[in-house]
Amino acid sequence: MQRIGVGIIGVNADRGWAKTAHIPALSALPQFEVRAISASNAEAAEAAGHAFGVETTLVDHHELVRHPDVDLVVVTVRAPRHRELVSAAIKAGKAVYCEWPLGVDLDEARAMANLARKHDVRTIIGLQARQAPQIQYARDLIRDGFIGEVLSTKIVGLQSTGDLIEEANAYMMDEANGANLLTVSVGHSVDALVRVLGEFETVSVATATRRPTVRTPTRRVARTSADQVAIVGRLASGAVVSVHIHEGSAGGRGFYWEIDGTEGTMVLSAEWALPEIFPLSLSASKGQAPIEKIEIPRSYAQATPELDSLVGTPAYNVGRTYASYASDLEEGTRLTADFSDAVVRHELIAAIEASAVTGASVGFEPSYDR
Numbered sequence: 001m002q003r004i005g006v007g008i009i010g011v012n013a014d015r016g017w018a019k020t021a022h023i024p025a026l027s028a029l030p031q032f033e034v035r036a037i038s039a040s041n042a043e044a045a046e047a048a049g050h051a052f053g054v055e056t057t058l059v060d061h062h063e064l065v066r067h068p069d070v071d072l073v074v075v076t077v078r079a080p081r082h083r084e085l086v087s088a089a090i091k092a093g094k095a096v097y098c099e100w101p102l103g104v105d106l107d108e109a110r111a112m113a114n115l116a117r118k119h120d121v122r123t124i125i126g127l128q129a130r131q132a133p134q135i136q137y138a139r140d141l142i143r144d145g146f147i148g149e150v151l152s153t154k155i156v157g158l159q160s161t162g163d164l165i166e167e168a169n170a171y172m173m174d175e176a177n178g179a180n181l182l183t184v185s186v187g188h189s190v191d192a193l194v195r196v197l198g199e200f201e202t203v204s205v206a207t208a209t210r211r212p213t214v215r216t217p218t219r220r221v222a223r224t225s226a227d228q229v230a231i232v233g234r235l236a237s238g239a240v241v242s243v244h245i246h247e248g249s250a251g252g253r254g255f256y257w258e259i260d261g262t263e264g265t266m267v268l269s270a271e272w273a274l275p276e277i278f279p280l281s282l283s284a285s286k287g288q289a290p291i292e293k294i295e296i297p298r299s300y301a302q303a304t305p306e307l308d309s310l311v312g313t314p315a316y317n318v319g320r321t322y323a324s325y326a327s328d329l330e331e332g333t334r335l336t337a338d339f340s341d342a343v344v345r346h347e348l349i350a351a352i353e354a355s356a357v358t359g360a361s362v363g364f365e366p367s368y369d370r
Helices: 017-028 042-052 061-066 079-091 106-119 133-143 167-173 182-197 305-310 315-331 339-358
Strands: 004-009 032-038 056-058 072-075 095-098 123-125 150-161 200-208 213-215 220-222 228-235 240-249 255-261 264-270 281-286
Touching (some): 004 017, 004 061, 017 305, 017 315, 032 061, 042 056, 061 079, 072 079, 079 106, 106 339, 123 339, 133 182, 133 255, 133 264, 133 281, 150 182, 167 220, 182 200, 182 228, 228 339, 305 315
Parallel strands (some): 004 032, 004 072, 032 056, 072 095, 095 123
Antiparallel strands (some): 150 255, 200 228, 213 220, 255 264, 264 281
16 A cells, blocks of 8 residues: 555644644554645744654645645644635545544534535544544443443543633634534543444533633633533433533543443543543443453554554544554545544534523434435
């Protein structure tokens, strides 16, 4: 298989998700080669190219998506620019990896997914928590009846403590920007939940903005997005669900996900309510026995031994997503989460938002064809 040429939009030599996750992941995988990068200005692009050993550095994203050596365009900028950049790549006939959320709302996500289908290009969405070995093993254990029939599940998660945020995250305080507690922490968490236990059937939601202003190191920022999201619902299987993800407490439990069955209990936990980034721990018990940590069989990581040095870092699950995509290309499969999966997750978020507005329970059934 020839190496897949990658062009990344939104690279900074000193900070950012491309530097933290995408560059290390791609550098570890022999199937890929970063051949072009773009940044907001020429100086930043050249600095990033020097830092990461990439010769082609650009400012105009149109040049990047048309570059003959680029097979896969990776969009790592903020959500409000996703539609513009993703659409340009699709129209250029290039495969696209876009970070989550796909769009600022459901309409944008549908438009991008439909455009990709029209141009018959492959897509990847950055819902990488489902690539975590712990998620995959938990899913298999439950399907094999390890804890019997699933009766209920609950998630409690904390995204940040206090009212101090990084300047880079200030844009997430504006609900109109589409990236916030609901779409990011809740979105990634419920995607993992659905991956393991199946889709929602109903949601009943309460949201609130308990701290209408927050601080960055240099200023105060008004907040219009929710900092409290509480969901009670039912899965298609009949299992009862509760999810409460929040910000602003002094401390508390970072991420705790309990799954209760007729024959046992399973727990997944992490440092923060970002299971796609922070390493997960898997524990379980049978009957009334104490809950104990379960070691993940090596077979769940055998497909990506090149990523062993990245275990425990934010780049690991991103790397497994890239490896899954490379396998899809080689095998002719479509197992990696793509824009159709993103639309379904945006559909669930829209149902959550509708319930939060009306206070009523909302039925949910995915309508976008996957």
